[in-house]
Amino acid sequence: QDKEKLEICKRNDPPSAETVQDMIKYARNVIEEFRRAKHYKYILCLTLTPLACELLEICELSLDKMGVVFADSNVYMLHMMYQAMGVCLYMQDWEGALRYGQKIIRPYSKHYPSYSLNVSSMWLKLGRLYMALENRTAGIKALKRAIAIMEVAHGKDHPYISEIKKELEGH
Numbered sequence: 001q002d003k004e005k006l007e008i009c010k011r012n013d014p015p016s017a018e019t020v021q022d023m024i025k026y027a028r029n030v031i032e033e034f035r036r037a038k039h040y041k042y043i044l045c046l047t048l049t050p051l052a053c054e055l056l057e058i059c060e061l062s063l064d065k066m067g068v069v070f071a072d073s074n075v076y077m078l079h080m081m082y083q084a085m086g087v088c089l090y091m092q093d094w095e096g097a098l099r100y101g102q103k104i105i106r107p108y109s110k111h112y113p114s115y116s117l118n119v120s121s122m123w124l125k126l127g128r129l130y131m132a133l134e135n136r137t138a139g140i141k142a143l144k145r146a147i148a149i150m151e152v153a154h155g156k157d158h159p160y161i162s163e164i165k166k167e168l169e170g171h
Contacts, residue, residue: 005111007071015069023069027076030062034083052091059084073107085125098129120149124164143168
């Protein structure tokens with residue numbers, strides 16, 4: 001399963017082991033750089049958009065660079081996509097957040113156990129984004145998938161589940 005998590009791009013001329021190692025090193029460094037930049041942003045409490053845009057740019061540039069070697073299902077790619085999704089949510093860029101979420105959900109479903117709350121959380125975010133963007137059919141489907149996982153993980157009577165079901169009834 002670790003090989004799946006570190007999947008590289010399928011190409012006729014696969015990258016060398018050294019290239020892959022260099023990219024892993026780059027990925028770890030850029031993840032740390034992003035963490036520092038995000039932490040710095042919160043400490044200074046600067047205006048919303050300029051620094052958030054810089055954070056999104058870090059994500060996008062690193063995704064472009066890593067995407068030359070890594071497949072979208074690679075954990076380093078997924079980490080940066082998840083961060084980019086978070087920045088988009090922070091900036092209220094619902095379409096951008098949805099694009100990243102749609103790229104994340106399939107690999108998450110593959111890497112995590114069937115009833116993982118990480119997968120449930122992603123379906124919940126996607127469902128709410130679809131609803132906000134008035135794609136009711138996709139929203140209901142995603143929210144129901146989140147509920148199905150949460151019922152197993154939390155139990156059918158959990159308050160989170162009741163809350164989501166009320167959301168569904170309201171739409």
